[in-house]
Amino acid sequence: MEDKKTVYSFEDFKHIMARLRAEDGCPWDRVQTHQSLRDGMLEEAYEVVEGIDVYQETGDDSNLCEELGDVLMHIVLHARIAEEEGRFTMDDVIQGISEKMIHRHPHVFGTVKADTPEQVLDNWEAIKQEEKQEETLTQGMRRVAKSLPANIRAAKVQKKAAKVGFDFEDYRQAAGKVTEELREVLEVAEKGQPEDVFEEFGDLMFSVLNLSRFLDVNAENALTNATEKFINRFEYIEGTAEKRGLRLKHMTIDEMDELWNEVKHLKDVDV
Template sequence: IKQKEKDEQTITEGMRRVAKALPANIRAAKVQKKAAKVGFDFEDYRQTAAKVEEELQEVLDAAEKGQSEAVFEEFGDLMFSAVNLSRFLDVNAENALTNATEKFINRFEYIEGTAEKRGLKLKHMTIGEMDELWNEIKHLKDSDI
């Protein structure tokens, strides 16, 4: 019905009409839903997860070869596949990434504050020392931060 209302002759036209101004995660999910409606989709989340793993390996392979253009392209494919996995798991990728970013900031704040209380400056700490603090905060509940 929507296809007729918008005078779309093909599924691709509908995909192209998904606003480019949307956040990339949301736009990807909308495009994937349009493909899924006609059966172009994985059977379950396991197949989708396997695709994520495949795309990650392609990113790593391109990075290993120093192919920056290929890394860029493959990283986009990885992100697209991750959004597809989120769709299968009924997770809003945009909200999940926003929450993960906030969690990271809160944990980093703990690292920075704890280091300061111990008389340390982050720029003078090793990654190993910072990781120790990171592991401390990972074992606390986020509400305890």
């Protein structure tokens, strides 16, 4: 058995992951592939985001520290798999990202001037377009990862179009488009055409995302907040119903709506 250390370095961690992948290592780690780890990477990234939210709300960063470690584990494991296949190593990953950071920060490591975060982002995007040899805006849109949550990808694509003026003038025009798309959804729904409903509903969602951009609202966070609010309110009506000797499945929708409207006006409940 190897002696346990009290302090571990990044090199130690790379050794640990290599040991787990060895012939006499861990059966689970040995059979992992990039594809098998794909969903886990996504889950860990979301858990980091939750750790950030917890820290923002409570000041406790222990969960954030742990989840960052889990993401790092995935990164090192992916690099280890690639190294075993003779494709690239963890050192290549570090070399690549180091070169990228230097190249994309000419205002720090070069002579370019950028005094505001907005200027930095403009420079970053211009350098990225040059690196990717993008000659059209459409190429930049296609570069936005399809694996992103749909609302985040939509917002990124919309921002790229807005940079060349292909955009509404203000939130009122964007809101008008939402109304138009909703009307079209209802029209095809009345006709009972599932394929058309699917397409028009997508257009509606896209237009709502556009409106959120004009209102400077993070749609992902807003929807998360609305979902939490719904859960809190539902918990209230379910609990209140039980206190009154009622079961939701035996109540009418009007009776449940009455409790719902009741909780909306309570100030001492986080709803």
